[in-house]
Amino acid sequence: EAGVAQSPRYKIIEKRQSVAFWCNPISGHATLYWYQQILGQGPKLLIQFQNNGVVDDSQLPKDRFSAERLKGVDSTLKIQPAKLEDSAVYLCASSLGRGGTSTDTQYFGPGTRLTVL
């Protein structure tokens, strides 16, 4: 079974530029997550989708970050304009998303390492 795919793996941009990351979840997974992992810290949830709807985006800096999952499969995360403090690894994860009280396991992709100069 193919895992979570992300691209690009690495990106270097200058501050105030724009950047986009792509994620393809495991086939059949309804729930998709984007995390930000700053060096030396644990991942922090940015946004959670259930199919193509947003479940939680409370920690997404909406003035510069946006994310979409138009067809309920692939997702893109965009930063516009980037700041120095956005330098981090952006991880995508997916889970079955069975809902209710069923517990889910999140499977993570390899991440995109963003460096903002």
Add this chain to the structure above:
Amino acid sequence: AQKVTQAQTEISVVEKEDVTLDCVYETRDTTYYLFWYKQPPSGELVFLIRRNSFDEQNEISGRYSWNFQKSTSSFNFTITASQVVDSAVYFCALSEDSSASKIIFGSGTRLSIRP
């Protein structure tokens, strides 16, 4: 508020030694889930274990074992007879929602196994 503390930033041991990674959590909920994830140099987080708050039974999986103690709010992870391939960053995490989807991660412990 929920919080996960991994006080050990880095640990280095010689191969075949046993090593324990500490995890202390804070939560006001009586129902919650605890996790351990491994992050090898390749970057992706690998799920190791999930425990719910009603199951304090310790678990063993091969060389890995987990000790869950609600009395001390700890969920420690022990690797027995460590191997070089165990070198990675290990994260302890907590979720308070019923589907265990919203996860709060600790800051991680970097484990280095020297040959």
